[in-house]
Amino acid sequence: MKHGRPVVLLIALALTVAACGSDEAASSEVVLMTHGSFAVSEGVLEAFTDETGVSVTVLEAGDAGAMVNQAILTKDNPVADVLYGIDNTFLSRAQDEDLFVPYRSPALDRVSRDLHVPGDAVTPVDVGYVCVNIDLMELERRNITAPSNLADLTDPTYGGTFVVEDPTTSSPGLAFLLATISRFGEDGAYPWQAYWKDLVANDALIVPGWEQAYYGEFSGGSGEGDRPIVVSYATSPVAEVYFSDLATAPTAIVDDGCFLQIEYAGILRGTEAEPAARHLVDFLLSTTFQNDIPLNMFVYPVNEDAQLPAVFLEHAVYPNEPVVMDPATIDGNRERWLAEWAAAVR
Amino acid sequence: MLDVIDLTVRFGPTTAVDGANLTVEDRSIHALMGPSGSGKSTMLRAIAGLERPVAGDITWNGQSMLGVPTHRRDFGLMFQEYALFPHRTVGGNVAFGLRMRGVDAPSVARRVEEILELVGLPGYQGRSVGTLSGGERQRVALARTLAPRPRLVLLDEPLGALDRSLRERLMIEMRSVFEAVEATVLYVTHDRDEAFTIADRVAVIRDGRIVADDPPEDLWNHPPDGWTARFIGLENLLPADVLARIDLLPPTPEATAGVVPPESVVFRPDGQQSGLVVGSHFRGGVFRVEVDLGAGADLVAWSGVGLETGTVARFDVTADRVTWFAD
């Protein structure tokens, strides 16, 4: 038998094997922290390196909430130089923690002023919309007309047809909650809490995450379930067309109460590579990166010079009156709203 | 040569070995005999280095072994239940000690073959130890102990788990194996026949102390005390006042009991002594006769002819064959 090697050696070996992957070139490097949904085509980040001589290490930090927490917890000694993917629902908290070094990229001139942040603490990079999606075929089969607004969803016609994500565990869920708060208001005869009570009374199903809602319960497109109405993204129909190679979208959005999500990039305070970090922010706004955004992350670029791919031009819809909410308002009320929501749906 | 000097081993408050002394000469077979709980196994384990003595010394050729860990003492120990390695074959078990000594593979194979042949299990190398009979396991354990040629072989009740007929056969076999390999052996047993058959010298241990250490015949003929006499199974250990009835008087006042060897009693019609025959049993060639000496004490003797129970028998005793001691 030949299992005589001392255990200590094995451990040392294991550590070495594991460490092999982590020795990236440290000379001229910038670390980009982002969330798990980050995706980019091959060659795009390499273009940045070719241009500036700086290599990019991408650090995925879980979902959006986990990423913001990580950035806050490491603010005295940041792990990364640039944070990308923080959205308007978390922005205010990050600014309270003074996470970012303000920077105004020259490329920001090509971005709509509506998206700019006062003081340029962070730079907008992409936008998306959380919208109610419908399964066109299933609604037709059931002989139900498509809902035209959020209020319709409490109508008995749509009983047992709607699935929505829990706002305390899902970011589209939170976006949809904020949309209902904006649409129905806090006071008045029919406040948002009353709307949610009616949704639940109308047999709306609340699930913890987007995956369960879309793949598990939604009947449309690649969904596996039996509910024809779901909270998803404005670009979900485009993705259906793109990945399943279809001529027309099997699903569509309800153009009411779409919540605008803006994703920002910011230079983390405490970085030792600020010049490189600035270059990277510039690059995120460059057409090279912006053109690559739609088909990788299924959100819209913010640079007005960016070219949308054909499938977007053909199938993508920009909601008419999206709900836009001030980050400070969101942060100031988040905890109360979530608690009131939990009380309303229970 | 092994010397055990004033060895004391304690387990908490109990003293298992209490100042024991013992010498095992090179190429001799020494039995260590005692009833269960007498400390014989503990003494053996202490010699092997498996128990730590609190006092005394264990030396080999004059060098103390106390600081030497078990695996460097080069003492082989065969356990009572054999402790064969269940995950190894017969060959793997026997080769173990050789491998630990860094012997090269071809030599190991040769020695394993040789020693298995010696213990009567030729070709058993590939067998799983789980499939062996009790006697075969015993032989494998013996082969495993002897294979590395330890300078001292310690055996702890090596035949204890076997049935009687197998034991008697293996006793003889083991003695010839030990002689063949010129081993120096310390053999622990509670069985007199085993000790007497196999050993050149027999030591008796009682409550952690060595009370006798003699060649078997000497021990048999001159036990040092009544306890030993009883323990080795001598018959006719009788109190002095009973012996006085047949005119056997103690040489000193301290002697309170004596052993009368059965063969020193001769029945003859004109014998000086007499007694009532209370038992007479044929024992193959001779009769074992019990004669009542009064006060509930019987004298056992051998007779060429059967004597009838209830009759009075006359006999003589050779007085100088009696061993006296203070009981």
Next chain:
Amino acid sequence: MRRWTLLLVGAIPAVFLAYFFVYPLVTILYTGLVAEGRFATSAFREILVSPSIRGVAWFTLWQALLSTVLTVALGLPAAYVFARYRFPGRSVLRSLTLVPFVLPTMVVGVAFLAVLGPGSPFGVNLRGTIWAILIAHVFYNLAIVIRGVGAFWEQIDPHIEEAARTLGAGAWRVFRHVTLPLLRPAILSSAALIFLFSFTSFGVILVLGDLRHATLEVEIWRQATAFLRLDLASALAILQLVGVTVLLIVYGKARDRRAAELPLRPPSETARTPRTWGEWAVVVSTLGMLGIVVVTPLAVLVGRSLRADGGLALTNYANLFDPPRASALFVPPVDAIVNTLRFAIPAVLIASGIGMLAAVVIVRARGRSGRVFDSVLMLPLGTSAVTIGFGFLVALDEPIDLRASLLLIPVAHALVAIPFVVRSTVPVMESIQHRLREAAAVLGASPRQAWREVDLPLVARALAVAAMFAFAISVGEFGATSFIARPATATIPVAIFRLLSRPGTFGEAMAMSVVLMSITAVAALGIEGVRGSRSGGV
């Protein structure tokens, strides 16, 4: 073993645990609860007065207890059948039972909803009920009983049971009075692991539970990432730790009785083909149970991965290997496999090495210190992953900045896997007859050689089982991996997550899950093979 050697051997796992578990944990709890030098007692007040948190705590406890009892009850017959009988397909089936262990909860959720949801072929709708959660916990953890108890059971000499029978005891009484006491340490070990897994259950609860069913683990995550209330999350993490500690104390007391020393037999000598109709009935009904609980959901996944283009096709697999779209979204399966193994192999080595050192110390240091060490090693299993993950971030920046190091991934996996190594090897090591080590010593083996020649081969089967779990833990792990991963190092679960996070790639996600299942099954079979060839021989 001498005292100082023991201390030296114990120092390695102790330092590992202190640096990678205790230190990060204490730091993050301190960060969460102490603001500007003041201890946030309000957080504790808040969780103590909240009826909903009380409800969560209560639910966490009882669902974990119930899951444990159910899993052990269903697992014991299966462990028995695999340990004692030989039948066709035995090793394949036994390898399959490990597969659930690695599957991402989201994927399992899909399979469960297909089997037990509104469209169930069995006509039951368990969606959102406690039953869905309990059955899923059984599905995930059954392998722990089958392997953990089975590895021990198959080495117990059947003669012991047969002897009891010849003394006139009936089958049940033999089990109750002979087998069960012998198995007790192994059962307790498995039960403790299952309890900890269920107590800290996260994914299953999220996917199959609903608003009424949340564990402390889910609540900690919710407080930390949705409410950004690190103080509440920390207070809850402490509450969770207290619960786990109480359990571990109870467990420590229960296993106070050491395992009996037993003459262990090679498994090849204890298993046989069923002989009577009764024995066949036991085997078949147990396998039927496994079929329903384990095989059906897996079959659903395989079936779903093959559904494409309106029929059965390999399109999803073809798309995986040759993506029709040039999106970086798709991690090529071969890359994902390589990345997964790159973390899994070091994780297995670290967990086995450190776990074995710890097991040696626990077994040799009889008495309290060993037991306390044993329990502390199990704490990482009962600690919220979010807490440890954040702990790494705040604690491991000095002296070497390990926070962004890929090394942390196998380390995090090893932390979870070490209790498996310890729990499956300690009962076997305790039951090794001390006499055998003495026999090795008198034959000239030094303590280290004796350990290597006697303990290690006897413990090898248990260690192989534990290594298999360590491998499965690492291969299936998503949380820590996604926390520290880079796009270039995406593992299979990360790749599945990406496929599941957009519309249109569900079939590919299922296909990738089948790839994950296959790797696990192949690895389990491989280890099975290694174990087979180990017994006997020099």
